[in-house]
Amino acid sequence: GAGVSQTPSNKVTEKGKYVELRCDPISGHTALYWYRQSLGQGPEFLIYFQGTGAADDSGLPNDRFFAVRPEGSVSTLKIQRTERGDSAVYLCASSLWAQGVSSYNSPLHFGNGTRLTVT
Amino acid sequence: KNEVEQSPQNLTAQEGEFITINCSYSVGISALHWLQQHPGGGIVSLFMLSSGKKKHGRLIATINIQEKHSSLHITASHPRDSAVYICAVQETSGSRLTFGEGTQLTVNP
Numbered sequence: 001g002a003g004v005s006q007t008p009s010n011k012v013t014e015k016g017k018y019v020e021l022r023c024d025p026i027s028g029h030t031a032l033y034w035y036r037q038s039l040g041q042g043p044e045f046l047i048y049f050q051g052t053g054a055a056d057d058s059g060l061p062n063d064r065f066f067a068v069r070p071e072g073s074v075s076t077l078k079i080q081r082t083e084r085g086d087s088a089v090y091l092c093a094s095s096l097w098a099q100g101v102s103s104y105n106s107p108l109h110f111g112n113g114t115r116l117t118v119t
Numbered sequence: 120k121n122e123v124e125q126s127p128q129n130l131t132a133q134e135g136e137f138i139t140i141n142c143s144y145s146v147g148i149s150a151l152h153w154l155q156q157h158p159g160g161g162i163v164s165l166f167m168l169s170s171g172k173k174k175h176g177r178l179i180a181t182i183n184i185q186e187k188h189s190s191l192h193i194t195a196s197h198p199r200d201s202a203v204y205i206c207a208v209q210e211t212s213g214s215r216l217t218f219g220e221g222t223q224l225t226v227n228p
């Protein structure tokens with residue numbers, strides 16, 4: 001595809017339910033990021049993948065949140081026992097690579113996000 | 120104190136005005152990003168900087184690594200520039216981005 005694709009674009013669920021959010025990055029991008037954005041605030045880091053492995057998952061708020069990227073391309077963010085406070089726009093971004101210590105980084109490409117509403 | 124601070128939070132300008140949005144950060148970085156977000160829309164990367172200055176059309180971004188400060192300038196502003204502009208830094212200690220709260224820019228015709 002031409003860009004980062006996120007599905008669904010909107011998800012409404014009841015408190016306590018399980019949800020899965022999907023991110024399809026740009027082909028060949030090894031770095032994949034999940035962020036979430038609450039209304040009126042900047043995005044908040046959740047987790048970063050380099051290839052198949054989660055290189056940094058320190059932003060996940062608690063153990064109800066989990067993300068996978070089994071084949072190094074598509075990633076799924078999973079939220080168990082959803083709470084109303086989980087309502088936000090969940091953003092995915094990808095880049096060719098990111099080397100934390102190296103001076104080189106490649107531009108990020110963002111998806112349009114999934115708006116999650118927990119009722 | 121946030122690691123990334125932007126000013127102003129809100130900015131209203133008349134069409135044609137020169138606009139500056141500032142970003143200060145407190146951590147060591149490997150890169151700084153300027154991003155644009157339209158209402159209800161996705162985020163678009165405008166610039167990625169590690170030093171100096173970059174220009175694209177009417178947009179100019181500068182960074183001063185020693186002072187830990189970056190600015191985004193828009194020349195000859197236009198109503199279609201109305202959006203939230205977000206500064207984000209990529210820390211040298213890892214690969215995550217830390218975002219500022221964003222600057223809501225409104226350009227009136």
